[in-house]
Amino acid sequence: xxxxxxxxxxxxxxxxxxxxxxxxxxxxxxxxxxxxxxxxxxxxxxxxxxxxxxxxxxxxxxxxxxxxxxxxxxxxxxxxxxxxxxxxxxxxxxxxxxxxxxxxxxxxxxxxxxxxxxxxxxxxxxxxxxxxxxxxxxxxxxxxxxxxxxx
Numbered sequence: 454x455x456x457x458x459x460x461x462x463x464x465x466x467x468x469x470x471x472x473x474x475x476x477x478x479x480x481x482x483x484x485x486x487x488x489x490x491x492x493x494x495x496x497x498x499x500x501x502x503x504x505x506x507x508x509x510x511x512x513x514x515x516x517x518x519x520x521x522x523x524x525x526x527x528x529x530x531x532x533x534x535x536x537x538x539x540x541x542x543x544x545x546x547x548x549x550x551x552x553x554x555x556x557x558x559x560x561x562x563x564x565x566x567x568x569x570x571x572x573x574x575x576x577x578x579x580x581x582x583x584x585x586x587x588x589x590x591x592x593x594x595x596x597x598x599x600x601x602x603x604x
Contacts, residue, residue, distance in 0.1 A: 469484060501559070502558065502559050504558070506558070507554070507562075508562040508563070509554055509581045511578065511580075512570050512575045513544065513575070514575040515547055515574050516547065521574040525551070532555075535562060
């Protein structure tokens, strides 16, 4: 691990301290590391499109939209090589929230996740994609033993 000295103006330091308090980080170093990691992971255009990743598509939709639930289910079956699991929650009498967990090559996960979110009747959606080996790389950099396994 390397030590880095950084200079922040007072307002930015206040924001960092507030972020630490809200997020539960024990030190500024932990908070800055997590913020840097998150920012770097949001630059997929520099990443290999075939790199394995995991993604979570989170979307809210009107379950009364004609055939939407059926289309989403059909989409998951048509992409069974990417779909890991889904969580379905009834928010109110008209709205459902789904979280679809995906795994595969980045370009395929992003394409399918965006497709789910773009379905007619989906009112809100967001896709989060991270490299499948991000946690393994972090543990290795901290000296932890890692191993590959399947579930």
